[in-house]
Amino acid sequence: MSTLEIKNLHVSVETEDGHKQILRGVDLTVNSGEVHAIMGPNGSGKSTLAYAVAGHPKYDVTDGEVLLDGVNLLDMTVDERARAGLFLAMQYPVEVPGVSVANFLRTAKTAIDGEAPKLRTWVKDVNAALERMTLDPSFAQRSVNEGFSGGEKKRHEIAQLELLNPKFAILDETDSGLDIDALRVVSEGVNRYSSQGDRGVLLITHYTRILNYIQPDYVHVFVAGRLAETGGRELAEQLEAEGYDKFVKAAAV
Amino acid sequence: MTTVTETDAMASALELEHVESHLHPEPSYDVADHPKPTGREEIWRFTPLKRLRGLLDGASSDACLQWKEELPQGVTLSTISTDEAKALGGIAPLDRLAALAVENAGGAALLTIDGELDRPARITLSGDTIDRTVWGHIVVKVAPFAKATLLFDHVGTATYAANVTYLVGDGAQLDVVNLADWQDDAVHTVQNGISIGRDAAVRFFEFTLGGDLVRSSTNVDYRGPGGSVDLLGVYFADAGQHLEHRQFVDHTAPKTRSNVEYKGALQGQDAHTVWIGNVLIRKVAEGIETFEQNDNLVLTDGAQADSVPNLEIETGDIEGAGHASTTGRFDDMHLFYLQSRGIDPTEAKRLVVHGFFNDIIRRIGVEDLQDRLMAAIEEELATVVGTPEVAR
Ligand SMILES: Nc1ncnc2c1ncn2[C@@H]1O[C@H](COP(=O)(O)OP(=O)(O)OP(=O)(O)O)[C@@H](O)[C@H]1O
Numbered sequence: 001m002s003t004l005e006i007k008n009l010h011v012s013v014e015t016e017d018g019h020k021q022i023l024r025g026v027d028l029t030v031n032s033g034e035v036h037a038i039m040g041p042n043g044s045g046k047s048t049l050a051y052a053v054a055g056h057p058k059y060d061v062t063d064g065e066v067l068l069d070g071v072n073l074l075d076m077t078v079d080e081r082a083r084a085g086l087f088l089a090m091q092y093p094v095e096v097p098g099v100s101v102a103n104f105l106r107t108a109k110t111a112i113d114g115e116a117p118k119l120r121t122w123v124k125d126v127n128a129a130l131e132r133m134t135l136d137p138s139f140a141q142r143s144v145n146e147g148f149s150g151g152e153k154k155r156h157e158i159a160q161l162e163l164l165n166p167k168f169a170i171l172d173e174t175d176s177g178l179d180i181d182a183l184r185v186v187s188e189g190v191n192r193y194s195s196q197g198d199r200g201v202l203l204i205t206h207y208t209r210i211l212n213y214i215q216p217d218y219v220h221v222f223v224a225g226r227l228a229e230t231g232g233r234e235l236a237e238q239l240e241a242e243g244y245d246k247f248v249k250a251a252a253v
Numbered sequence: 254m255t256t257v258t259e260t261d262a263m264a265s266a267l268e269l270e271h272v273e274s275h276l277h278p279e280p281s282y283d284v285a286d287h288p289k290p291t292g293r294e295e296i297w298r299f300t301p302l303k304r305l306r307g308l309l310d311g312a313s314s315d316a317c318l319q320w321k322e323e324l325p326q327g328v329t330l331s332t333i334s335t336d337e338a339k340a341l342g343g344i345a346p347l348d349r350l351a352a353l354a355v356e357n358a359g360g361a362a363l364l365t366i367d368g369e370l371d372r373p374a375r376i377t378l379s380g381d382t383i384d385r386t387v388w389g390h391i392v393v394k395v396a397p398f399a400k401a402t403l404l405f406d407h408v409g410t411a412t413y414a415a416n417v418t419y420l421v422g423d424g425a426q427l428d429v430v431n432l433a434d435w436q437d438d439a440v441h442t443v444q445n446g447i448s449i450g451r452d453a454a455v456r457f458f459e460f461t462l463g464g465d466l467v468r469s470s471t472n473v474d475y476r477g478p479g480g481s482v483d484l485l486g487v488y489f490a491d492a493g494q495h496l497e498h499r500q501f502v503d504h505t506a507p508k509t510r511s512n513v514e515y516k517g518a519l520q521g522q523d524a525h526t527v528w529i530g531n532v533l534i535r536k537v538a539e540g541i542e543t544f545e546q547n548d549n550l551v552l553t554d555g556a557q558a559d560s561v562p563n564l565e566i567e568t569g570d571i572e573g574a575g576h577a578s579t580t581g582r583f584d585d586m587h588l589f590y591l592q593s594r595g596i597d598p599t600e601a602k603r604l605v606v607h608g609f610f611n612d613i614i615r616r617i618g619v620e621d622l623q624d625r626l627m628a629a630i631e632e633e634l635a636t637v638v639g640t641p642e643v644a645r
């Protein structure tokens with residue numbers, strides 16, 4: 001069993017107008033086998049949380065720690081965190097010109113596993129993962145995310161999730177911009193991943209519709225840089241009906 | 254081999270209106286028309302003249318590079334006199350070094366290409382000293398509807414100034430790959446003059462990796478409508494190297510097309526690259542299409558990339574015209590994305606640089622050459638980016 005513990009996380013970002021505090025003490029523990037959904041209004045800091053845990057250079061952690069099985073991820077470089085078992089499906093996946101998806105995936109897999117994947121099975125695995133995400137095998141020859149549609153980029157993220165099979169996955173609005181078929185395909189991918197039983201998921205979303213496909217064990221409301229409330233599925237339904245108003249007001253007090 | 258006739262579009266001088274521009278001087282074989290530059294002239298201002306080792310003085314020399322050819326059926330190589338070479342036509346020298354090369358070379362090497370070649374024609378030019386100036390004059394004459402790939406591979410070391418004329422017949426398809434794989438101390442200047450026949454298509458690659466100073470000027474004109482050129486370049490400058498690539502595409506006929514893409518990486522103290530992309534669209538050149546782009550990746554402090562696109566348009570009727578130029582460091586987001594998938598920073602940078610150059614290299618379509626170039630870039634990268642920990 002593995003644990004991802006986020007403790008008292010404070011994060012700020014350098015802006016033109018100076019130092020801006022975004023996360024104000026986030027406490028959250030995800031155990032393997034659990035799916036946590038995080039919901040919150042625009043600008044509340046959800047992506048900042050995801051990026052800071054992954055180690056994005058723009059975000060400064062001013063306090064707190066993030067422990068993966070007791071080891072502080074914050075002491076590690078971005079790639080070390082990934083090799084330790086963390087994966088971030090980004091809200092806006094990055095285009096990397098000239099680097100083919102095939103080369104990228106093989107290099108990533110080699111880095112994560114510490115050895116090159118067996119050539120014979122690997123090509124099959126890649127094609128199968130792409131196919132499950134309804135991405136044509138020809139995507140393997142294209143440059144990473146370059147010219148992909150918004151939905152294709154998200155499906156490519158989940159194909160990577162399945163191929164790299166990390167201990168913990170943070171999915172930042174993987175559902176937004178997906179049509180209903182793609183949403184189902186992506187959800188099935190996430191469910192296949194989490195149904196292994198020993199993997200943890202932190203699912204950031206605005207919409208309850210993905211929660212019709214992916215059953216969260218916990219739902220957290222994220223407002224003004226911290227968790228405002230934690231509950232079960234019913235909390236998502238309450239948010240759907242009433243919006244974030246109540247929590248935003250409470251946070252402003 | 255095609256014979257030169259009176260009606261040859263290549264041999265007759267292009268009747269063109271004079272265009273007032275400081276960017277592209279009048280072509281002339283007469284050295285006197287190209288006075289010795291002071292270094293302030295537009296076409297010389299980026300070049301460190303002192304490092305040209307007196308080439309601009311034009312002292313005569315009968316030193317040669319060593320030629321090694323692999324010529325498939327359909328290609329001939331012969332020697333002709335300077336006057337015969339001039340009579341074949343094409344673009345006359347646009348700067349002093351090209352005029353001096355013609356004047357001092359004492360004749361020209363003539364390559365003729367006819368028919369569809371079954372494999373690339375390869376010519377390796379090698380030198381072993383910088384102490385004796387080598388003047389070079391080469392004419393490449395491609396028959397109408399011929400289809401060929403031609404490689405000029407420059408190795409060893411030299412102080413070498415050349416003028417190379419390409420006469421590409423109607424409907425021909427020519428790929429030229431120029432490789433400057435010199436040792437660190439070579440000085441190499443060249444004017445490539447490419448005249449493109451009706452509906453002919455030329456892809457002209459330059460890969461400049463070695464040398465102390467390389468200055469390449471590539472000039473293109475069109476001898477009929479429908480011609481097309483792709484000028485594609487990759488350069489990699491290390492500490493102290495000066496690598497300069499200039500293009501002047503003169504749209505002298507309607508419905509012609511030009512596409513210029515140069516990509517460079519720089520690393521080390523005083524690595525200097527220059528890219529000048531000049532395109533002139535003349536009044537007659539209606540319905541043409543042109544695009545030029547230069548991207549520079551600056552890998553370390555102390556390196557400088559100059560990049561100057563310039564588009565002069567004299568007709569209102571064009572299909573499309575544009576240019577773009579970027580110079581920057583590694584994109585943090587590229588590296589972050591790759592690293593977030595477990596790839597260490599060294600490997601991530603290598604992937605990004607490979608991707609950056611591969612975009613051009615993969616288009617050569619000659620496998621052993623592509624592999625050699627990728628390996629050469631790998632070697633350049635090893636010094637700054639480091640060698641990856643993970644076996645590939
Ligand atoms: N690099 C940055 N520079 C300046 N401000 C930033 C930067 N990154 C984030 N912010 C600000 O921090 C706040 C939180 O942003 P974040 O992207 O984490 O929100 P979010 O909850 O993911 O929003 P959304 O639901 O719109 O995705 C916003 O006000 C945003 O403008």
Ligand SMILES: [Mg+2]
Nearest residue numbers: 046047091173
């Ligand atoms: Mg966000």
